[in-house]
Amino acid sequence: MIVLASLAALLPLAAALAGFLLGPRLTRVLRGGTPPRSPLRNGPALIACVPAAVSLVLAAIVAWTVWRDPGARTGGLTVVDTGTVPIRVALQVDGLSAVVALMVCCVALAVQAYSVVYLDGDRRHSSYAAFVSLFTSAMLLVVFAADLLVLYVGWEVMGICSYFLIGHHWEEREYSRAAVKAFLTTRLGDAGFLVGIIVLGVGAGSFALDDVLRSVGGLSNTTVTVAAFLLLAGVVGKSAQFPLHTWLPDAMAGPTPISALIHAATMVAAGVYVVARLFGVFAAAPAALAVLGVLAVISMIGAALAALAQDDLKRVLAYSTISQLGVMAAGLAVGAHTPAIFHLLSHGAFKALLFLAAGCVIVTTGTNMLARYGGLRHGMPITFWSMTIGFGALAGVPPLSGWFSKDSIIEAAQHSALHGGELHSVASSEHPPPAGRLTDAGRQLIAEVAPGGDMSDVCERITCFTLKSTVVESPSAIPTGIAWLIYLGLLLTVALTAAYATRTWLMTFFGEPRGTDDVREPSKIMSWTVAALAVPAAILGFFGLGAAELRPHLGSALLGIVLIALGAGAAFLVWNRDPALDPARALGPVRPVFARAFYVDELYKFAIVRPIRALARLVLTVDARGIDTAVVETGRSARRLAGPLRIPQNGNPQTYLTGLIAGVVVIAAVVVIFQ
Numbered sequence: 001m002i003v004l005a006s007l008a009a010l011l012p013l014a015a016a017l018a019g020f021l022l023g024p025r026l027t028r029v030l031r032g033g034t035p036p037r038s039p040l041r042n043g044p045a046l047i048a049c050v051p052a053a054v055s056l057v058l059a060a061i062v063a064w065t066v067w068r069d070p071g072a073r074t075g076g077l078t079v080v081d082t083g084t085v086p087i088r089v090a091l092q093v094d095g096l097s098a099v100v101a102l103m104v105c106c107v108a109l110a111v112q113a114y115s116v117v118y119l120d121g122d123r124r125h126s127s128y129a130a131f132v133s134l135f136t137s138a139m140l141l142v143v144f145a146a147d148l149l150v151l152y153v154g155w156e157v158m159g160i161c162s163y164f165l166i167g168h169h170w171e172e173r174e175y176s177r178a179a180v181k182a183f184l185t186t187r188l189g190d191a192g193f194l195v196g197i198i199v200l201g202v203g204a205g206s207f208a209l210d211d212v213l214r215s216v217g218g219l220s221n222t223t224v225t226v227a228a229f230l231l232l233a234g235v236v237g238k239s240a241q242f243p244l245h246t247w248l249p250d251a252m253a254g255p256t257p258i259s260a261l262i263h264a265a266t267m268v269a270a271g272v273y274v275v276a277r278l279f280g281v282f283a284a285a286p287a288a289l290a291v292l293g294v295l296a297v298i299s300m301i302g303a304a305l306a307a308l309a310q311d312d313l314k315r316v317l318a319y320s321t322i323s324q325l326g327v328m329a330a331g332l333a334v335g336a337h338t339p340a341i342f343h344l345l346s347h348g349a350f351k352a353l354l355f356l357a358a359g360c361v362i363v364t365t366g367t368n369m370l371a372r373y374g375g376l377r378h379g380m381p382i383t384f385w386s387m388t389i390g391f392g393a394l395a396g397v398p399p400l401s402g403w404f405s406k407d408s409i410i411e412a413a414q415h416s417a418l419h420g421g422e423l424h425s426v427a428s429s430e431h432p433p434p435a436g437r438l439t440d441a442g443r444q445l446i447a448e449v450a451p452g453g454d455m456s457d458v459c460e461r462i463t464c465f466t467l468k469s470t471v472v473e474s475p476s477a478i479p480t481g482i483a484w485l486i487y488l489g490l491l492l493t494v495a496l497t498a499a500y501a502t503r504t505w506l507m508t509f510f511g512e513p514r515g516t517d518d519v520r521e522p523s524k525i526m527s528w529t530v531a532a533l534a535v536p537a538a539i540l541g542f543f544g545l546g547a548a549e550l551r552p553h554l555g556s557a558l559l560g561i562v563l564i565a566l567g568a569g570a571a572f573l574v575w576n577r578d579p580a581l582d583p584a585r586a587l588g589p590v591r592p593v594f595a596r597a598f599y600v601d602e603l604y605k606f607a608i609v610r611p612i613r614a615l616a617r618l619v620l621t622v623d624a625r626g627i628d629t630a631v632v633e634t635g636r637s638a639r640r641l642a643g644p645l646r647i648p649q650n651g652n653p654q655t656y657l658t659g660l661i662a663g664v665v666v667i668a669a670v671v672v673i674f675q
Contacts, residue, residue: 001073019047049109073092089150090146100143100345104269114530117525131161137154149207155270165262178253195230231281235274241296257356296486304323320501327343334423335424336408357390371507386530395497395568494563495563499571507575
């Protein structure tokens with residue numbers, strides 16, 4: 001099992017190395033001996049697609065094996081002795097990692113196949129395909145890692161890959177600026193993430209995930225809370241949550257397949273995955289969960305309002321991703337880690353579908369602007385029906401995948417709000433409570449019964465009732481007010497999501513054509529890749545029916561359907577008054593505020609960018625007028641002083657002879673006078 005997981009992660013890495021070394025050469029060879037329109041002309045695609053397909057098969061085998069025989073499998077390659085806390089280079093396969101890895105491989109293969117045509121003829125396609133493969137390998141390393149530092153390696157490799165892929169067309173300033181912004185913003189959060197890993201590892205005496213989770217109950221409240229907040233900084237940056245969300249909409253400057261990869265399977269999914277993987281740490285720090293819940297509410301409502309007013313199709317989907325990630329984070333904040341991961345999977349399916357379908361629309365129309373679309377359903381039937389499924393899943397229309405996963409999160413938030421902020425994982429009979437905190441009485445009991453502090457010895461000597469009531473405190477809940485805020489925020493987000501999804505769908509495919517008359521599917525590879533992704537986006541929700549917490553709940557399901565009808569109905573009514581106009585006009589004077597995402601970027605520019613630039617100019621002035629001037633004047637003074645001193649050494653023999661004779665005369669005069 002571990003061997004298969006290792007191969008699934010290593011094959012994209014090998015493809016990346018081969019692409020960097022052989023891609024351009026193979027492209028030249030194949031283009032010299034194949035027909036002009038043949039996909040075989042694309043050497044990088046051959047290098048990238050085959051390993052991605054094999055990794056998908058291996059990931060499917062791993063997921064099937066774990067489903068048939070649940071349980072965690074761990075295998076280590078080596079242990080790095082650091083002198084303090086060892087680093088174990090190891091992988092772990094369990095239910096969570098298996099399903100997320102399968103989703104990553106599915107989306108990665110779809111992106112690579114789609115890019116065969118989308119980037120055909122691009123002179124940097126070899127490096128593009130190689131970075132996509134490296135990106136995939138890094139995410140699989142994050143998913144399968146059994147050690148926090150090994151996870152961090154994959155985490156950072158994804159960051160550098162995103163920088164190069166977003167800035168693929170770096171000659172244009174928009175692309176290069178977006179790449180730098182994404183890199184610096186996520187690095188800001190990653191600094192705290194690394195410190196949080198170190199705090200946990202040093203406190204637990206090991207960086208191994210299992211050891212860290214087992215040790216949470218023995219760590220002090222301060223240590224766990226500080227570590228949780230530091231980890232949360234990295235999660236907020238990677239998953240583009242407020243206040244580090246501003247990089248994601250600008251990242252749309254990159255190629256559309258990269259947007260699908262970043263938004264659906266890698267990068268932004270990593271933050272949510274880490275919280276789910278280390279949920280025991282966050283459950284033991286309810287303050288961190290409360291902050292996560294507040295940030296999630298701000299992100300999902302604010303981004304949904306921003307999506308409602310965007311003119312650019314890709315930016316609508318970008319803000320939609322921020323909002324849906326907020327839904328996942330909200331689920332985690334109320335303890336619904338399984339529903340949150342389920343929504344991560346369904347979101348990966350329908351968001352990859354929506355971005356790749358958007359690429360088909362953009363290639364056909366030559367523009368990202370919604371105002372230039374209209375009536376595309378007639379000439380692009382495959383894209384239309386596929387994108388209809390994608391928008392329906394995004395809005396949560398039953399029985400598409402998004403309906404099942406959102407309903408589970410709403411039900412969990414409702415339970416938490418009605419039960420004083422109790423974490424849903426504590427209430428679920430299928431999921432035991434996370435590790436609790438040791439009480440003072442518990443520590444005293446351990447010291448008396450087991451002087452060495454061995455909990456296993458204590459468990460052998462005392463009853464479970466005594467252990468639960470004396471040694472371990474029950475996990476704390478988030479504040480009731482925060483629980484209600486999350487629940488109400490989710491309900492509002494459902495209505496807003498239905499509104500902006502309906503607006504985008506209507507403006508793209510209905511009404512009179514407002515752009516080119518030559519509307520057709522761009523290519524079979526692109527359109528059928530989109531159609532293939534429509535299948536999991538439609539049926540994935542049914543795979544959760546085996547778990548009680550993932551089944552639809554009557555009350556929340558009916559409430560969700562009503563909210564979807566209200567949001568979609570409002571958008572349709574406004575659009576139907578005049579299909580030639582944008583329904584967002586109904587927002588009136590607040591539309592510019594929503595379109596600029598509440599001017600957060602402008603606020604950062606005023607409060608952070610301008611002061612830093614002013615400080616940089618001051619430093620430059622001091623350097624130029626102070627330090628540089630001192631250095632230059634020192635050189636000039638030395639030259640001025642050297643001028644008179646080099647006169648005797650001017651290279652003129654007559655001057656030398658004159659000086660010699662004068663010296664002899666002076667010496668002779670002195671001798672005569674003083675003799």
